[in-house]
Amino acid sequence: xxxxxxxxxxxxxxxxxxxxxxxxxxxxxxxxxxxxxxxxxxxxxxxxxxxxxxxxxxxxxxxxxxxxxxxxxxxxxxxxxxxxxxxxxxxxxxxxxxxxxxxxxxxxxxxxxxxxxxxxxxxxxxxxxxxxxxxxxxxxxxxxxxxxxxxxxxxxxxxxxxxxxxxxxxxxxxxxxxxxxxxxxxxxxxxxxxxxxxxxxxxxxxxxxxxxxxxxxxxxxxxxxxxxxxxxxxxxxxxxxxxxxxxxxxxxxxxxxxxxxxxxxxxxxxxxxxxxxxxxxxxxxxxxxxxxxxxxxxxxxxxxxxxxxxxxxxxxxxxxxxxxxxxxxxxxxxxxxxxxxxxxxxxxxxxxxxxxxxxxxxxxxxxxxxxxxxxxxxxxxxxxxxxxxxxxxxxxxxxxxxxxxxxxxxxxxxxxxxxxxxxxxxxxxxxxxxxxxxxxxxxxxxxxxxxxxxxxxxxxxxxxxxxxxxxxxxxxxxxxxxxxxxxxxxxxx
Amino acid sequence: xxxxxxxxxxxxxxxxxxxxxxxxxxxxxxxxxxxxxxxxxxxxxxxxxxxxxxxxxxxxxxxxxxxxxxxxxxxxxxxxxxxxxxxxxxxxxxxxxxxxxxxxxxxxxxxxxxxxxxxxxxxxxxxxxxxxxxxxxxxxxxxxxxxxxxxxxxxxxxxxxxxxxxxxxxxxxxxxxxxxxxxxxxxxxxxxxxxxxxxxxxxxxxxxxxxxxxxxxxxxxxxxxxxxxxxxxxxxxxxxxxxxxxxxxxxxxxxxxxxxxxxxxxxxxxxxxxxxxxxxxxxxxxxxxxxxxxxxxxxxxxxxxxxxxxxxxxxxxxxxxxxxxxxxxxxxxxxxxxxxxxxxxxxxxxxxxxxxxxxxxxxxxxxxxxxxxxxxxxxxxxxxxxxxxxxxxxxxxxxxxxxxxxxxxxxxxxxxxxxxxxxxxxxxxxxxxxxxxxxxxxxxxxxxxxxxxxxxxxxxxxxxxxxxxxxxxxxxxx
Numbered sequence: 002x003x004x005x006x007x008x009x010x011x012x013x014x015x016x017x018x019x020x021x022x023x024x025x026x027x028x029x030x031x032x033x034x035x036x037x038x039x040x041x042x043x044x045x046x047x048x049x050x051x052x053x054x055x056x057x058x059x060x061x062x063x064x065x066x067x068x069x070x071x072x073x074x075x076x077x078x079x080x081x082x083x084x085x086x087x088x089x090x091x092x093x094x095x096x097x098x099x100x101x102x103x104x105x106x107x108x109x110x111x112x113x114x115x116x117x118x119x120x121x122x123x124x125x126x127x128x129x130x131x132x133x134x135x136x137x138x139x140x141x142x143x144x145x146x147x148x149x150x151x152x153x154x155x156x157x158x159x160x161x162x163x164x165x166x167x168x169x170x171x172x173x174x175x176x177x178x179x180x181x182x183x184x185x186x187x188x189x190x191x192x193x194x195x196x197x198x199x200x201x202x203x204x205x206x207x208x209x210x211x212x213x214x215x216x217x218x219x220x221x222x223x224x225x226x227x228x229x230x231x232x233x234x235x236x237x238x239x240x241x242x243x244x245x246x247x248x249x250x251x252x253x254x255x256x257x258x259x260x261x262x263x264x265x266x267x268x269x270x271x272x273x274x275x276x277x278x279x280x281x282x283x284x285x286x287x288x289x290x291x292x293x294x295x296x297x298x299x300x301x302x303x304x305x306x307x308x309x310x311x312x313x314x315x316x317x318x319x320x321x322x323x324x325x326x327x328x329x330x331x332x333x334x335x336x337x338x339x340x341x342x343x344x345x346x347x348x349x350x351x352x353x354x355x356x357x358x359x360x361x362x363x364x365x366x367x368x369x370x371x372x373x374x375x376x377x378x379x380x381x382x383x384x385x386x387x388x389x390x391x392x393x394x395x396x397x398x399x400x401x402x403x404x405x406x407x408x409x410x411x412x413x414x415x416x417x418x419x420x421x422x423x424x425x426x427x428x429x430x431x432x433x434x435x436x437x438x439x440x441x442x443x444x445x446x447x448x449x450x451x452x453x454x455x456x457x458x459x460x461x462x463x464x465x466x467x468x469x470x471x472x473x474x475x476x477x478x479x480x481x482x483x484x485x486x487x488x489x490x491x492x493x494x
Numbered sequence: 495x496x497x498x499x500x501x502x503x504x505x506x507x508x509x510x511x512x513x514x515x516x517x518x519x520x521x522x523x524x525x526x527x528x529x530x531x532x533x534x535x536x537x538x539x540x541x542x543x544x545x546x547x548x549x550x551x552x553x554x555x556x557x558x559x560x561x562x563x564x565x566x567x568x569x570x571x572x573x574x575x576x577x578x579x580x581x582x583x584x585x586x587x588x589x590x591x592x593x594x595x596x597x598x599x600x601x602x603x604x605x606x607x608x609x610x611x612x613x614x615x616x617x618x619x620x621x622x623x624x625x626x627x628x629x630x631x632x633x634x635x636x637x638x639x640x641x642x643x644x645x646x647x648x649x650x651x652x653x654x655x656x657x658x659x660x661x662x663x664x665x666x667x668x669x670x671x672x673x674x675x676x677x678x679x680x681x682x683x684x685x686x687x688x689x690x691x692x693x694x695x696x697x698x699x700x701x702x703x704x705x706x707x708x709x710x711x712x713x714x715x716x717x718x719x720x721x722x723x724x725x726x727x728x729x730x731x732x733x734x735x736x737x738x739x740x741x742x743x744x745x746x747x748x749x750x751x752x753x754x755x756x757x758x759x760x761x762x763x764x765x766x767x768x769x770x771x772x773x774x775x776x777x778x779x780x781x782x783x784x785x786x787x788x789x790x791x792x793x794x795x796x797x798x799x800x801x802x803x804x805x806x807x808x809x810x811x812x813x814x815x816x817x818x819x820x821x822x823x824x825x826x827x828x829x830x831x832x833x834x835x836x837x838x839x840x841x842x843x844x845x846x847x848x849x850x851x852x853x854x855x856x857x858x859x860x861x862x863x864x865x866x867x868x869x870x871x872x873x874x875x876x877x878x879x880x881x882x883x884x885x886x887x888x889x890x891x892x893x894x895x896x897x898x899x900x901x902x903x904x905x906x907x908x909x910x911x912x913x914x915x916x917x918x919x920x921x922x923x924x925x926x927x928x929x930x931x932x933x934x935x936x937x938x939x940x941x942x943x944x945x946x947x948x949x950x951x952x953x954x955x956x957x958x959x960x961x962x963x964x965x966x967x968x969x970x971x972x
Contacts, residue, residue: 085544098543105537107544204537204544210771239546240773318771321578324587325541329637341633349580372578372766381768 006031007167008487011076011224012251014170015117018075021064025075029057029119032077036121036168039493044143045153045162046122047082048090057119071117072231078113079163079172082123083130084215085204086110093206094126094138094156097326097333097356107204108239109173109215109232116231121169125159128358129323130180130208132156133430136421137360144417145187146490147457151414154184160218161188165490171228172218177208178311179410179434181216182446186409186459189448189488191225191476192218196467197441198243199229201236207322209315210241212438221486222447222477226250229469245467253470256478259293263475264402268304269433273411281449281458282408285479289406292478297402303391304436310391311435312428313371313384320368323361328352363424392440399442399465404475406462407433409446413456433461443469447476448485455491502698503726504706505655509668510688511647511678512624513556519623519645520547520590527684531638539643541585546772549574553645554597554776556677557621558786560647561598563671563793564616568783572597574621574773578766583626583637591648593767596620597776603651603671604795605663606813614664615652622646647678653692653703658722662715665689666817669715670794674819682713691722694739695729704729705739709753712746721746725753797822805835814843820857824864831868834875841867845885849892861895862888870898882955883907911958913965916949919957920965923948934970942966 006028009017017023033053040046050056057075064070085091085103087110092098106114114120127137135143135158143158145151146166153162157174161184164172174181176194185192193216200215207213217228233247265286270279290296327349328334333356335348342348357365371380398405410430420427437444442463449460460479462472480486518525521538537545561568573595576588601616624646626639649668655661669680669687680687689712694704707729712721724746729739744753769775792800794816801812801822816822825842829835846867850857870887873879879887879902890901902908910916923945924931934941949962 083544085542091543093543101543103537103542103544105542105545202544203546206543207772238548240548241771317768321576321588321766321768324578324580325543325585327580327582327587329582330540330585331542345580345582369766372768374764374766377766377768 007035008489009170010221010486011073011170011219012221012227014076015072015074018060019064019070023075025057025060025064025119026054028075029054029077029121032121032167032169035166039146039166040168042144042149043146043162043166043168044125044141045159045166045168046079047092047094047125047138047140047159049122050089050120053077053119053121060117060119071115072227073113074117076118076171077121077169078118078228079121079124079160079169080110081126081157081160081172081174081215083126083175083206083208084110084173085206086120086123089120089123091123091206092140093130094128094140095357095361096139097353098206099139099333101332103204105204108201108236110204112232113173113228118171118231121163124157124163124172124174127156127158128361129206129319130156130175130177131319131360131364133179133183133427134415134417134420135159135184136417137358139358142417145414146492147188147455148414149492150416151456152187152417154187154414156180156184157192157218158184161185161190161192164188164190164218164220166493170219171224173215173228173232174218175205175208175213175215176434176438177212177315178431178438181218182434182444182459182461183410183430185218185446186461187414187457189457189459189485189490190218190220191222191445191447191480192216193225193229193445193469193473194437194443195229195233195469196243196443197438198241199233199245199443199467199469201239201242203236203238207318209318210322211318212311212315214438222473222480223251223254225445226254226473243467248470250470250473254477255474256292256481258289258475258478261289261294261404261471261475262297262402263289263294264297264299264398264405266299266301266304266398266405266407268301269407273432274408275412275452277452278408278410278412278458282406282460285449285460286406288479288482289475291482294475299398299402299405301394301398301436303387303394306387307391307436307439308428308432310384310387310439311431312367313380314388314439316364316368317372317381317384318368320365320372323357323365326353326356328356332356360424388439391436395436395440395442395463396465399468403468403471404462404464406460406475409433409459409461413452413454413458437463442466443472445472445476447479448483449479450483450485500698501695501726501730503656503722504653504694504696504703505657505661505722506653506692507651507655507661507664508690508692509649509665510690511560511649511672511680512686513553513645513647513677514679515550515552515556515645517550518643519550519553519621521643523643525644529640531636532640534640535642539585539639541587547590547770549773549776550645553621554778555786556645556675557597557619557647558783559675559790560649560672560677561601561619562783562787562790563675564598564601564603564619564649566598566601566616566619569595569597569599570780570783571595571775571777573775574770575767576770577622579763581625582635583628583639583642585626585639585642589623589625590770590773591622592620603664603667605660605667607659607663609809612660614654614660617650617652619647619649622648658719658726661691661722662719665718666715667794670817674791674793682715685713689718691718691725693722693725693729695726695733705741707739707741708743710743710745710756713748717746717748720748720751721753724751728753791819794822801825805829805839807835807839811839811843815839818857824857827864828868828871831865832871832875834871837871837874838868841871841888845888860892862891866891866898873898873902877909877911877958878902879907879909880955880959882950883909886955907956909958910953910956911961913961916953916957916961917965919949919953920962920969922952924969931970942970945970
């Protein structure tokens with residue numbers, strides 16, 4: 002076969018594997034080769050799954066026995082290291098969990114494997130998903146395959162880099178404030194953050210429980226839809242998971258946008274956007290219009306509060322969610338062999354002090370402070386109140402339009418090391434993405450073009466709760482018109 | 495210690511009741527007692543990364559049952575919150591509890607002390623999960639998380655209690671209700687019910703509360719009383735000697751009968767409560783509450799009132815017999831079968847309860863069925879045996895089981911009512927004690943009892959007492 006397997010999309014791989022035109026073993030071996038060739042430099046994976054090829058062989062046996070191989074048969078996927086994988090080390094990018102091997106898999110992972118996906122490994126990320134560049138990982142920074150001097154974004158940077166570098170055909174990321182959409186945007190990928198509750202959080206290391214959602218990162222909109230179909234749906238182990246039926250998003254994809262209203266909130270275009278980013282978003286708007294959509298003006302006046310609310314809600318929840326990492330039952334424990342802990346407090350402070358990195362500590366301190374008595378009302382409670390208003394703002398906005406089009410982030414990827422010492426500037430990168438998490442609505446990033454330096458630029462699409470189909474259709478229209486899915490990162494040549 | 499007469503105590507109780515659900519409050523792990531170390535655990539109760547809580551419906555149902563019995567308002571929407579603190583046997587670093595908007599609030603309990611009723615307010619009753627258990631072994635500690643996540647209902651009283659006796663009676667009453675409902679076995683010794691007491695003192699007439707001290711580690715109702723009495727005295731004497739009471743937690747040491755400060759340094763706890771984002775607000779239909787209300791059994795106090803009215807029991811008997819549901823049901827059976835409620839009450843309260851107490855058995859664990867006790871009472875009422883003989887028969891029934899009628903037959907204990915036999919015993923006793931006969935005839939009436947005793951002795955207790963009295967009186971006149 003002369004075609005390059007690494008350039009096939011997920012839908013094609015699954016189809017060929019099922020038709021026995023291609024074996025899952027060959028696919029897995031090919032992608033494994035790519036990992037061996039590039040991972041040392043890209044650092045997309047923290048842990049590589051040594052059983053991937055064996056799993057693929059099992060898949061082939063199933064298929065030759067005429068058994069149902071599943072909707073993702075033979076598709077090599079990367080799993081962000083926030084998701085527990087039974088028997089496969091899960092670190093959350095932290096020293097705290099450097100040795101943690103779960104006895105259970107996240108529901109998302111179970112569902113992927115039940116449909117035949119092959120887990121290639123655990124993708125690098127910012128420590129506990131706290132970051133926008135994958136530089137806070139205890140396992141070292143990850144590089145952007147489009148330019149190795151640049152960050153892939155974050156916190157799901159390893160997932161993005163793995164797909165962009167053809168080490169997997171799809172990846173699972175998690176998105177608490179933009180952690181799927183921003184790296185997808187930086188790496189020329191489709192990244193979907195589903196409606197809160199669409200995807201079970203069971204077995205996913207919790208960062209901010211009321212904001213976290215897992216979602217797919219792929220090279221095409223259809224692939225994203227197919228993976229999303231598999232991982233969505235009610236899970237009795239997560240009481241916040243929705244009971245809504247899961248539509249056949251992939252099958253229902255349509256680039257005919259007649260009757261669709263596309264809102265462009267003026268607050269998302271007023272400052273700080275680079276010219277390249279603005280041009281790409283405007284071009285996407287033109288495409289949507291050409292496909293029959295109507296552009297409408299929109300105002301989301303509470304947008305300016307999104308980042309501050311986000312950093313209160315997320316840090317408060319994180320300060321409590323990360324309390325379980327105490328070195329008592331699992332994970333990192335300081336070396337007390339030469340000097341025993343004087344008391345319980347020293348035991349805790351050494352385990353946690355040595356196990357957590359500085360960004361994680363910063364957020365634990367912020368959250369602890371904001372929840373403490375005397376400050377709770379002014380910070381956490383107030384943030385929750387404004388969050389409800391923000392959510393209402395979106396509900397109102399979606400009475401006037403079907404999807405919202407905006408930049409995914411103000412600029413293209415930045416250089417490794419460039420912002421790591423300026424947390425505030427790093428936080429402001431989330432300005433367009435955090436609102437969706439706070440409101441609980443679905444959002445996605447879809448490739449829109451490139452900057453003059455040939456760095457990817459994506460656009461963001463948002464929809465009302467459980468209206469993923471609408472934003473997927475708009476993204477599909479942009480993708481079909483731009484015809485950029487075949488672009489390969491130059492660093493790989 | 496100086497006079498306590500111008501001081502009054504203000505007491506509130508926090509009772510933690512372990513609910514008798516099969517699984518834990520937020521996971522499917524068994525909530526059974528015992529088990530090998532850490533046997534009843536799962537990723538959820540171990541606080542593993544990514545594990546999430548789910549709500550045990552039965553736990554909610556039990557909380558509603560108890561809330562209704564405590565005359566509480568049941569909130570059809572309540573919130574689970576996280577109480578954040580670090581301790582090695584608290585796996586998640588927070589306890590799931592309820593803070594604002596608990597499931598039950600604003601209720602009351604009526605207690606009886608020396609026949610006097612008093613109403614104690616119940617501020618709230620909320621659901622939470624238990625922690626695990628640490629054991630310390632010199633330079634290391636071990637943790638068993640079998641109890642981690644077991645459901646607890648925390649019942650918080652208003653500071654309406656004024657004496658240690660009231661506090662103990664309130665705790666007993668709550669325990670009785672818990673047991674009646676079958677939602678908790680109410681065992682203080684084993685810790686399935688825990689009782690923390692908030693105690694402060696103030697001058698009589700003062701409306702402001704004094705600084706409260708929390709007493710923990712109290713594992714019997716008797717100790718509730720003793721610990722509070724000690725603490726009241728300690729606080730009064732501290733204040734009178736010019737000291738200030740510190741808000742603190744003190745542990746009760748039952749062997750020394752004193753309380754001592756739990757923490758060496760003052761620790762300000764800030765639990766940073768906030769709604770648990772892993773659990774949606776708990777919402778259910780009012781119809782469910784009404785459905786549960788219909789299944790509530792008759793509660794101790796209602797039952798006691800009914801016993802007074804229906805069986806003509808004195809208040810005291812009715813209160814004693816209704817403390818335990820099983821005892822109350824046993825009584826009703828005996829009373830109905832024997833047709834003699836007062837005798838049934840006496841036999842249960844005196845003979846049976848004494849044996850139960852001495853043998854530390856429950857009424858379900860002993861050999862005398864309600865049917866057989868009723869039969870025994872009927873044997874007395876029919877005159878087949880005397881009350882005295884009945885005690886012998888009862889002792890045999892307690893030790894060996896068996897039917898009272900059979901025991902009476904095989905042991906030849908049937909009462910003798912044959913006039914000639916009794917006449918002979920009376921004559922023998924009169925002849926054998928001429929001096930006493932003379933004294934009696936000279937006016938020493940008290941000696942009548944002596945003759946009765948002697949006759950019962952020679953008849954081995956079988957002589958019919960009425961006939962003995964009648965014949966003895968006749969013969970002594972001569």
